[in-house]
Amino acid sequence: MQLNNTIFLILSAAILALAAPQFVGNMPTTSPLTSTSGLGPAYPVEGGSNISPSLVSDGTNINLEARGYPARRVRYCQHLNGRGACLNQDLDNKRCYNFLGWWDNQVSSIYINPGLKCTIYAEKACKGRKVEFKAPGITDLQSVGINDQASSIYCSH
Secondary structure: OHHHHHHHHHHHHHHHHHHOOOOOOOOOOOOOOOOOOOOOOEEEOOOOOOOOOOEOOOOOEOOOOOOOOOOOEEEEEEEHHHEEEEEEEEOOOOEEEEEOHHHOOOOOEEEEOOOOEEEEEEEHHHEEEEEEEEOOEEOOHHHHOOOOOOOEEEEEO
């Protein structure tokens, strides 16, 4: 009986230890998932080639988009292999986006939907050193020399 109780206590402690939050290293002091602008981790560069969608008074988008194009969704992650803080964002086609706040120079892996071609840049406004990629994305930006250095992104289908 005493052996059963001991085994039960050891297993319970192991399960609790596995369920506890794990240290993931350099986490942001403010939540990277919270954006004051509501736009996500990247925001469009002013003067971009696309016009912002028209909205009716209740915030409903009244612009129509041709069918057949894949969703332009990008997933940014703080660490390689999709680990750490991650955030999904839908981007307009052929428009430059600067990484917002904490995400600037913090992205270590990036993923995109099939049919997209994206370029990440080391400087704001889609300038400077660049790395082009297609789906599924790049699991380790260090392998292409731009880990924690990306400041803007441009995608097209």
